[in-house]
Amino acid sequence: MLAFSFSLYYFYLFPLSLVVFYTLRSINNKLALPFLALLSSAFLFLVDWESFLLLTALVLMNFIFIHSDNRSKLLQALLISLNLLPLMLFKTGTVALDNQSSFSVSFNVLLPFGLAFYTLQQISAIIDTNKPDMKKMSLWQYLFFSFCFITLPSGPILTYRQAITEYKQFNHGKIRYNEIALGISLIIFGLAKFCFIALPINQYTDLFTLSLEQKSFTLTFTESLYVMLGSLLKLYFSFSAYSDMAIGMGFCFGLKLPINFDSPLKASSPGSYMNSWHMSFMAFIRTYVFLPLFSLSKKIPIKSMQTRYTTAWTIAVFFSFFLTAVWHTPSNTMVIQGIIVAFILVSIELLKKTHVTEPRQSILRLSKVLSRLITLVCVFITGLFFFAPSFDVAIQLLKNIVTPEKVSVTPLLCPYVDEFHLSLFDCSNFFPSLTSVQQASTFLAPSWAILHMVFTVFIVFFMPNSMHIFNISRSVHSSLLEITWRRSLAFAFILALLFVFSVSMLGNVQGFVYG
Template sequence: MFVLAWLPLVVGAFLLACRYRPGAAPIVLVAASLLFCAGNDPVALAFLICSILGNFALHLVVRRTAPGSTARAMLIGGGIVANLAPLVMLKLSQNGLSAFAALPDSGGMRSAIPLGLAFYTLQQITFLVDASRHGAERLGLIRYASWISFFGQLPAGPIAPYARMAPQFAQLGAAPPASDTIAKGVTLILAGIVKKIWLADPLASMVDALFAGAAAGSVTPLEAWAAAWGFMLQLYFDFSAYSDIAIGVALCFGILLPINFNSPLKASTPGQYVMRWHISLMMFVRDYVFQPIFQVARKLPISPTSRRYGIAWALATLSAFLAVSAWHTLALLPFLQAFGLALVIIALQFLRLRRRSASRQLSRFEARARALAGHLLLLMAVSAVALLLRADTHEQLVRMLPALVDFRAAAAIGSDLIAYLNASGHSVSRPRLLPHADISSVKSLLWLGMATVVTFACPNTMQIFGIAGASREPKWIRWRATAFWGWIAGVLLFIGLLGMTQPSQVQGFIYARF
């Protein structure tokens, strides 16, 4: 309904406003966004309206204070605390071991977080900070509301900071978006839908079955690693698909949102992985957490200067990791994971700096082998973290975690595979590769393998569609407003509609539950 009915109606009304009454274009967008929010979560509508009116009123007060004054700093600081307070309290009200334990698809409980609150709260912080700076773009209430409530990104971002988006919304409606921009947006939306239905959702079904098997009995190493890696890929494709749809919807209105992914699973170091996953969140943390803390900490009375700057960097890095963890969940286990990961990255960075002067030149083979080993260890680590996030109960964890490191049982995987192949044609005696999960073992593992190949062998959608901020790809693979890409859009539409008719249950977007 969203793609076939809601979006065409809103885009059509917006284009008519742009042509005949440009000043009404932001009003159309605000009305559509508020209706979208009310239709999905009426409680969230009340939070959103209070956030819009409260922050805009506070901004008007801040503008009357002197730049750089204590009064302005206190007002902005108080506004930041007021924005974060409901989010923190609601996150604290969530119960359960897993970060997703209180969510709709886990035990039937409703999420305690209203739709989009975790995302537009961060955008409001950028508004209070950036709009108070000298020379900042000033938006009226309607244009400001059209930015903060934009239905295309409301459920789960990307997080679009005020300084970047205000110039775009100041010109909203001045001219209708170009037809090729709308065509690119529609094609990107269809690509996101296909990615969601044919990659993320099948992986979700497999992961759910594996965790259900873990809750009922024992777990083999293959099942544990399939669950861990499967959920890692499910999370990636799910959020990546949503981001594609959000950026595509924005393009239909001539708005360019920031990208959220740059193939993070291709990253070879923990630092690269962190910065290439949920980029808009990491940019927010860099600009509004890391940099302020670093600027304060670098003034500490510590000598020599190199040590003072190193300690400042370490404190800012630790604070950034803890902020990211707290944004996702206030559960203790993920918080400790983020703390430990930050310490590891800090230690590795200091060791790298110490060894830089004394290190010998590695051969090409040694460098590639070391990079490959580091990449493999990184993927194993993030998969284990994903498993910890996904587990709903303590029983699942105590069965899954030991299975990940059960090397004796893992050595039998090869013999099980050989026995399976030798039993071809004898379905009665054929062993099951995933014995404790109520799913087709071969089909599930093949789907997992296909998703893995897509992840590492294919360029990401941001590269294909040439979205600003993505890595460069050869011109022949980039989207263009041609008949060829029109046919591809038609194929994507057909595949998407075909997927919607499948009997398997469509999964909700994971990040929309935060």
């Protein structure tokens, strides 16, 4: 289903909808939005009819509530619970299935298509429309908001309040060719990012994961390190690519979607990391979970105002990160990860609050470096436990990295390691655990895969992100190199080449839908 939805989504549905949308705009503006709503609904029906029926039921129920006179707090709470119920049931079902197999289910692939995303959007509608100053959407607007094929597979999460603001200018005025050119360029850039970076890494990590699941061998230090880095980076670039393409499609239709990704691995603290990854989801958590819970917790009967506020902040942070972990996956390891990250974040912030004297500049610089190192170590280790087939396998991989028994290199590097203990090195190949048949099925040979990983790491830490390159938003994290997109023949030629080669690689796609 995933490969089918990927092909349908990017190569049939989007071009068709774009052509018909602007054709209808030239005839009658009022026809364009209903067309997009109906086409989005048809797309969801073709990809996952069960999800279509579920979302249709939720939309009708919520739309009636939004336009009713009785919008009491009790009814609102009941409706929020009913919207969360399918997600909770499917999450529980995923856990039950996961417990029967050694391979952990990642990316919520057993959930109905888009359920994790449209559930949050529906909840935002229930909460936002209960405010007296909030405008109500028409039926066609609400259908497009709920079924929007642009954001349905992987976000970003567009809340009701944000959608109302966008719809005020949507479908009006002249066609903005600059935004269309920007949007198409961003779509191609995201597609190339997925095909040239995420896909090759994904093929090798899948081979290693399959072998680990079958317990056929023990990985070397080089292979274990590749699995740890690759498991997180394939998600990093896949999710970043999907966000780029969604935001690019939004520009093509005149919609400005929320920024969803801002180089999180450049973050210098756990809090900065979380606020830079899946930004629309974290904004949802901050608005609809953290702030209400913080306001409620401030009523705890503690005499000291500072202690009361600190306690309220701590409770709100822990609960927010717990929900964040549960939303991504219901596995015990992921929930534990969320609690660990919350504990680290709270500890760092509390240490800042209790720092009496002004720190010296040298100590401050050192603390930033240490904070960044601790953040990276925590991110990659928790990512390893998230992607590993089982907890035991994750421990074994971590042991292979911390106390290596074998470091695999190519024969070309053997002369340079003679001065070390040669018995520590395996000079046959970078990936000696994989057979030649398995290696032949990948895009890159092992030596090229290592160079590809080095290049990928360089991009992560020293290159600007897509939103920065395309002048959509300025990143809060600095970059070593500066690249700026502009409308020119040279950039058009480069993007055309990227598109052609990306399409040629899509026959091997085994993609996922985030959420």
